[in-house]
Amino acid sequence: AQTVTQSQPEMSVQEAETVTLSCTYDTSESDYYLFWYKQPPSRQMILVIRQEAYKQQNATENRFSVNFQKAAKSFSLKISDSQLGDAAMYFCAHRDTGTASKLTFGTGTRLQVTL
Amino acid sequence: GAVVSQHPSWVICKSGTSVKIECRSLDFQATTMFWYRQFPKQSLMLMATSNEGSKATYEQGVEKDKFLINHASLTLSTLTVTSAHPEDSSFYICSASWTGGVTDTQYFGPGTRLTVL
16 A cells, blocks of 8 residues: 655745755555645645656746655655745645546645744 | 535534535546545545446445445535534545546545534
8 A cells, every 4th residue: 555654744944945845655556646735724725746757857836846756755845935825734645547546645744934 | 727616615513414515526527536534633534436427435444324425427526424423523625536638636625614513
C-alpha cells in the first residue's frame, strides 16, 4: 500500500521569503502522480501543483515549484515570495495511474506566513 | 473549469435521522467520484469510490449500510448518512475526476459540515 509522509506538522515563513515543505512517499509502482493540495481556513481543497512520475522535469506553477526525486521517493514543495494568502494546510498526495485510483494523503503541514 | 459543488454546506440534524449530501460536477462529466471524511486538524480519509451506474467501493472499516452512496449520473453523486449519531459529526468532502488530458486529477467540492445533535 502506498504511504505518504509529511514530517513537518507546522512551518512558518516571513512574507516575501521562500519556504520548502517536505514530503516522502512509498510505492512499488513505476508510474504514478504526485500532488500538492492547499486547504485554507475555508476548507476548500485547492490543487497547487501536480507531477507525473515519468517526467523528469520538475513541475512549476508561478511561485510554486517542486523538487521531485524519484529514486529517493521525495516530493518537496517550494513556495517563493510567500504571501499572506499562502497560509493554509498543505497536503501532499500520491495517486496511481487510472481514473478510479485513490489519492493517498499525507498528514499535512500547516504553513503560517508572518509579516 | 473543473468545478465541483456540494450541497448543503452545513447541516444540523437530530440523532436517528438521515441526511443526504449532494456532490455535483458542474462543467465536466465525472467518471469517478470520491467521498472523504475529515476530522478537525486531520487529513482526509477516503470513505468510498463510486463510478457512474455501478455500486460504490467502500474502504475497509466504512459501513456501507450507514453511508449510502449513489452515483446516478455522470454529474451527480449522493452520500446519505443513515440513522446519524453524534459520532458521525464531521466534515465530508467529495471529489470528482474524469479520464481526459494528460493526468487524471481529482477536483474537490467545498465540503459539508455535518453536526448531529
